[in-house]
Amino acid sequence: MSSQVPPPDHKFSEIKGPPVDSITSIDSKPSGKVPVVQRPDADEGVIAWGYLAAVAVLFVCIIVFASTCKGDDGQVTRQAENPLENANPSPDPTSGFELDSASPNTDPTVASTAAPAEGATTSVGSSSSTAASTTVAVDPAKAIEDAEESINSKLKASPIQFAQAKADIPEASDALLKEIAESIAKLDVTVVVEGHTDVTGNAAANDEISEDRAKAVMARLIRDGVAEADISAVGKGSDEAQFGKDAAKEDLEKDRKVEIELKAK
16 A cells, blocks of 8 residues: 655645745744744934924924014014114015114125215224314414404494484483493403594584494493403594585484404503
8 A cells, every 4th residue: 555645735835924035033932822033123323313303393393483473572572672763774674673773784786885984083082183273273363353353234224313412322222232342251352442523513512422433332331241351432523524514414324333453452
């Protein structure tokens, strides 16, 4: 009787499992458990870098979110610390944030067209030399001459209306004489008040009247601020009269006047 090997059981041949090449090791210890199939380990370095990249992305997202959420809170806090800063800010319509008004101008067109003020200097140590170069020297003699001309022009435009053969100063001339006294008090000068008359009357009487008129004006100027030691009065009579005896009344009144002469001390 010949022995025959039974054909393989078809059920066992259809059992499916992992390829033999993928099995690296089998726990050979008898433990009564199903054998554990171990696959090749993944690259641990790649996994670590993946975690770090995820953390970095999360950190950047937090920063961006925090900066966009500042809004009005951050701005109010800054203004509370310094209320004078950015008093008139210029809003930037494209950025949504207020620009700092104290920031320097970076516009090249503005920088190129801006011109320095007259007499200005850019060097720190030369301010005194610049001021000296722009100071105009004033001639004292010319200043006194101009002041004298200005005073006599005012007296001619608004003459003191002396009555004939009188030396009384009318109240209408008080403001003018006060203004003249204030101008003279600012100068380092001596003052001579000259009195004049028209040609009517005799010469001796005219000399006396003209001197009285000069003294009356001198007293008024002293009262309004001119130093008494710096002023004197003199009568010129009718020596410098411009109109004759037959002149109109208005012209004769023009000869009844006083004039101011200023001299440097």
